Amino acid sequence: MDQLEEDDVLIIPILKPIIDESAVDRLRALCGSKRRLGVVMSSEAIAAVAGRVDISNCIETVIAVGPSTCGAVHAAFPTVKCEVPSEYFSGAVSKMLEERCGPGEEVLVIRSKDYVDDAEIRAGMCSVVEIGLYELARDDEAIRRAASYLPSAGAVVFTSPKVFTTFLEAVGGKALEGKRLVAIGPTTGSTMRRNGFEPLIPARYTVKDAVELAARSSGGS
Secondary structure, eight states: OOOOOOTTOOOOOOEEEEEOHHHHHHHHHHTTSOEEEEEEOOHHHHHHHTTTOOGGGTEEEEEESSHHHHHHHHHHOTTSEEEOOSSOSHHHHHHHHHHHOOTTOEEEEEEEGGGTTTTOOOOTTSEEEEEEEEEEEEOHHHHHHHHHHGGGOSEEEEOSHHHHHHHHHHHOGGGGTTSEEEESSHHHHHHHHHTTOOOBOOSSOSHHHHHHHHHHHTTOO
8 A cells, every 4th residue: 555644534445355266276276387477456466365376486577557566566476576557557557568478478467356347458469367366345334434434525535446336336426426536547537437427537546646636636735
């Protein structure tokens, strides 16, 4: 997680990762041979395999969706090289893959099962093998807690498409009307627009930048 210094920022995770053990077993089997490139789309994906599957046996260089994810890779697998694209979202990851991988080269993509459709990874002539290591389940207690802060919130930041749609389903659209809404990046922003909202999007797609944009837009320092 990015370091946040604002005292009036409240972070409430409303989704809980549920690990798919069969997917972990599949990744373990795939790690019998090494590939030059791999993709990791969340720090939760690394948490799901740390101490269980050594991805240094199957990936030489990871392209991570952002710096927080790259930090998780380095912490768990210090011998694995990790790089990030110039923009921190799936489209930039796909572009980086298209520039780097060769025809027919197999690339492992390690991620949540929930974003395969919303944040598809394309890699030109490469062969993409996606492993959905976990699903995100709603945390109803956390949702109720987050909803209780809505009336006094100056702005609300959504960090993924599923975070937004889960919260919207729970609280309803009227609860968000009149609020300054911030999407962490274009994929989340697109989902919000499809549901009738016009979010702000930071120049850099990180939690820290999204929170800082929310603070500025709501009159914070």
